[in-house]
Amino acid sequence: MDDRGSGRSGPPRPGGRPGGHPTANGGRDVSTDEETLARVALTWLAEPGTWSVHRLVDRLGPTRALDLLLDGGAPEETLRNTVAARCAAGDARAVAAEALARTDRLGARIVVPGDDEWPVRVGDLRRLRLPGAYRRVDVETAPPLCFWVRGSWPLAEAFDRSVAVVGARAATGYGTHVATELGYGLADRDWTVVSGGAFGIDAAAHRGALNAGGLTVAVLACGVDRPYPMGNAALFDRIADTGLLVSEWMPGADPLRPRFLIRNRVIAAGTLGTVLVEAAARSGATQTTHRALALDKPSMVVPGPVTSAMSVGAHETLREYPKARLVTGVAQVLEEVGRIGELAPVPRGPQQPVDLLDDDARAVVEALPRRGAVDVDVLAARAGVPVRTALRKLSMLEELALVLRRDDGYALAPPPARNAAAGRPRHAAAGRPATPDEP
Secondary structure (H helix, E strand, O other): OOOOOOOOOOOOOOOOOOOOOHHHHOOOOHHHHHHHHHHHHHHHHOOOOOHHHHHHHHHHOHHHHHHHHHOOOOOOHHHHHHHHHHHOOOOHHHHHHHHHHHHHHHOOEEEOOOOOOOOHHHHHHHHOOOOOOOOHHHHOOOOOOOEEEEOOOOHHHHHHOEEEEEOOOOOOHHHHHHHHHHHHHHHHOOOEEEEOOOOOHHHHHHHHHHHOOOOEEEEEOOOOOOOOOHHHHHHHHHHHHHOEEEEOOOOOOOOOHHHHHHHHHHHHHHOOOEEEOOOOOOOHHHHHHHHHHHOOOOEEEOOOOOOOHHHHHHHHHHHHOOOOEEOOOHHHHHHHHOOOOOOOOOOOOOOOHHHHOOHHHHHHHHHOOOOOOEOHHHHHHHHOOOHHHHHHHHHHHHHOOOEEEEOOEEEEOOOOOOOOOOOOOHHHOOOOOOOOOOO
């Protein structure tokens, strides 16, 4: 990646940096290794985001929390049953040790809270509460215990200036185009593009960032060694080479349906803002936006055709949530997530010479016939201005090459040659809109 505003000049290698298993990331003391192993074991015993596990770790630390759960001391019956079921399939510490060894073999690493590259913004999940939540994936939204990371960029740096671009898997050509343009434009301005690696909008945003030579992060709902969907395998390899693959699940973990919604909370919390490009009436992408809204983070929606089923969820989000902002391009996205003063330009059409005229001069121009000439007295009457005013304005309009003086009066100046590619109307030079009867 080129060295732009943030000083990124190329991906540093992870060796020796805090975070991860000792053989992959330099030496760590024994207690730290035990805590890392305990965090991995806890993510295997209970799905990421489980609040009761998170609170135990906060209160007791990961090692003692793991001991308590393995001794049957979980504070809730549901968690006790889950732990018992998992333990029937294997020893939690042995499973964790194998996961760490497999992480080393992949050239990946473990990142835990307290490491230099831990993305502190995910701690905002401590205050995430979704109104009306009753499903587990909407209730169990605690911060992650650890991340598996594949790729060389420090995780915290990658998330520091990041925007999530999410949307439908069954994207339309319109949505794919918009997502690609957003990914390219954000990366070209040295912002990290974060998404979920799925078909459709996610893949388009990732590819846009890669095509710009920028940084992109795919947050997965499975192990970093088996990114899903497999049809995006080549894309995931490109992301791992120049960006990051990130997951809360150990290598080999399956992409189970609930895990995609569990994963979405990390995309919403870890980034500075979320852009929803396309979403059907029932779409997991809208759940990412809802989480961002609940965290009071900039939440943006790209409008689509009102006839498109793939924009129903996006439009409903705009209707239902007053804080959701409509955006149509990179400049407006950066206005929402960027520094104070980064304002998007107001969209305007091309400026015409007539736009600079005062009211009297404009009235004179509008009073001139489309064809032929007219005497100044008649012109003044049609324009509703005194003759002397009309003469003054006509003199100025001649200097601007908008009006010609002829023997039989005044006439509009002929327009420049028609630009066929742009389809300019004949009277664009005079600033007058063409009417249906004009050739």
